[in-house]
Amino acid sequence: MDGAIRRRRGRRGPHSLNPDIFSFRDLNRTRGSWSPVTGGTCMSNDTIVARRIAEIAVDGHVSAEDVLYLRRTVFQDGIASPAELDAIFLLAERAPHGDPEWLMFFEEIVADFYLRQNEPQGYLTEEEFEALKARITRDGEAASQLKLRLMIRLLEVARDTPPSMHSFVADQLRRAILNKGADAAVTREETALVRRFIFASGGAANVAVTREEAELIFDINDATMGLGNDPAWTEFFVRAISNHLMSHFTFDAPSRQEALRAQQFLEDRTVSPGGFLRRMVSLSGFRSEEKPAQTERNVMRERAIAEAEKITPLEADWLADRIGRDGVLGEGERRIVNHLRELGDDLPPKLKALVERAA
Numbered sequence: 190m191d192g193a194i195r196r197r198r199g200r201r202g203p204h205s206l207n208p209d210i211f212s213f214r215d216l217n218r219t220r221g222s223w224s225p226v227t228g229g230t231c232m233s234n235d236t237i238v239a240r241r242i243a244e245i246a247v248d249g250h251v252s253a254e255d256v257l258y259l260r261r262t263v264f265q266d267g268i269a270s271p272a273e274l275d276a277i278f279l280l281a282e283r284a285p286h287g288d289p290e291w292l293m294f295f296e297e298i299v300a301d302f303y304l305r306q307n308e309p310q311g312y313l314t315e316e317e318f319e320a321l322k323a324r325i326t327r328d329g330e331a332a333s334q335l336k337l338r339l340m341i342r343l344l345e346v347a348r349d350t351p352p353s354m355h356s357f358v359a360d361q362l363r364r365a366i367l368n369k370g371a372d373a374a375v376t377r378e379e380t381a382l383v384r385r386f387i388f389a390s391g392g393a394a395n396v397a398v399t400r401e402e403a404e405l406i407f408d409i410n411d412a413t414m415g416l417g418n419d420p421a422w423t424e425f426f427v428r429a430i431s432n433h434l435m436s437h438f439t440f441d442a443p444s445r446q447e448a449l450r451a452q453q454f455l456e457d458r459t460v461s462p463g464g465f466l467r468r469m470v471s472l473s474g475f476r477s478e479e480k481p482a483q484t485e486r487n488v489m490r491e492r493a494i495a496e497a498e499k500i501t502p503l504e505a506d507w508l509a510d511r512i513g514r515d516g517v518l519g520e521g522e523r524r525i526v527n528h529l530r531e532l533g534d535d536l537p538p539k540l541k542a543l544v545e546r547a548a
Contacts, residue, residue, distance in 0.1 A: 242276045251280070251287030256294045269302045278324045285333040292335060296342045304347055311348035318354045331368065332361045341382065344389030359405050362386060367412050374416040375409060380425050383409070387429065398433035400507075406430065407511055414519040426521035434504055502537055509539035518547055 241263055245255045269277065277298055284291075303321060304311050313321075321343075325336050332340070340358045344350060366379055387402050398406070410426050512522045526547045529540055536544065 242280045246280050246283035249284045249286065251284045251291035253288040253290040256288070256290040259294065264298065267301065268306070269298050274299070274302050275324075281333070281335055282327070285335045292338060295335065296339050299339055300343055300346055303343065309348075311346075313343065313347055313350045313354065315351040315353065318351050318357075322354075322357060326361075331364045334365065337361055337365055338382070341386050341389060345385065356401065358386060359401065363405060363408060366409055373413055375413050375418040375422040377419040377421045380419060380421045384425060384429075397435075398429050400433070403430060403433040404511075407514075410519060410521060411515055414515075414517060423519075423521045423524075427524050430508075430521075430525060434508065505537040506539050509543045512543060513547070523547070 242259070245251060245259070264273070277295065281295060299321075303313055303317055325332050325340065337358075340354070340361070344355070344358065362383060366375060366383075367373060383406070387398055406426060406429050410422075413422075508525075512518070512525065518526065526544055529536060530544045534541075
């Protein structure tokens with residue numbers, strides 16, 4: 190117990206063993222200590238950890254039983270040292286597949302190391318992220334599904350992460366979905382993964398879809414058009430782009446309730462995107478807004494919401510340039526255009542030209 194307390198309170202550095210040269214053999218060779226009884230080298234705890242983990246990685250699959258073994262014999266205190274973390278990442282490389290318990294355990298160990306062993310808890314520094322990135326993509330290769338899900342989980346549970354991490358994960362998501370070869374259609378599971386990334390609390394804007402995220406969504410949509418994407422992707426595409434237009438000028442320090450409201454909007458099939466876009470154009474000044482018959486408190490609230498949901502001429506120009514950039518309108522883009530068509534003369538010039546071209 191005392192050792193666990195000391196390790197939890199002690200300050201760790203973001204770097205440990207060099208991920209480019211470290212191996213289980215290195216750990217076995219460097220972690221031994223001299224024994225006064227035998228006059229030779231006795232195995233340290235880190236060496237035992239490495240050997241036990243190496244045995245699990247033999248068949249490339251980590252089972253629920255393997256995870257239970259690790260919890261009971263290797264990580265009894267629930268805390269990973271830098272050397273133990275290196276060993277776990279090597280296990281992830283050798284055995285990227287496994288039962289659901291393996292992913293949960295991997296996420297738990299790494300999140301504890303980076304987000305809960307130092308004060309203030311929940312924050313990932315730029316230096317720590319660079320060390321994490323070196324573990325994620327050794328030799329520059331793309332992250333495995335296991336490691337990609339880990340990074341998204343870290344974004345979800347962290348209070349704050351450096352902007353470079355958000356951009357890095359966005360690029361890894363793009364590569365994971367688009368580099369699948371002939372079978373590049375977006376699945377329901379991948380749609381859920383992108384949604385988790387967009388609304389991760391430690392990400393870029395939390396409740397809002399940022400311009401970078403909207404570009405990512407458009408890139409994926411353009412590259413997979415006509416390949417048989419799951420219907421969940423098209424639904425997400427329409428609502429995510431609408432969310433971006435609503436809240437590109439995002440709130441500061443959004444609350445949990447605001448994040449929940451944004452997620453409910455994307456998942457609520459009863460909301461009409463057409464009515465939503467009509468409201469945004471009205472709020473932006475392209476059409477005079479009728480004064481609502483509400484209390485003063487509600488009026489002030491509506492004004493605050495209107496400022497956040499305003500679609501500006503710059504946003505309208507961006508959408509007009511982005512939709513149909515490749516000369517073809519996919520199902521999701523056509524749905525957005527059809528909703529815009531309902532606005533008629535209230536549309537800004539570039540969006541009106543887009544609707545006319547798509548007629």
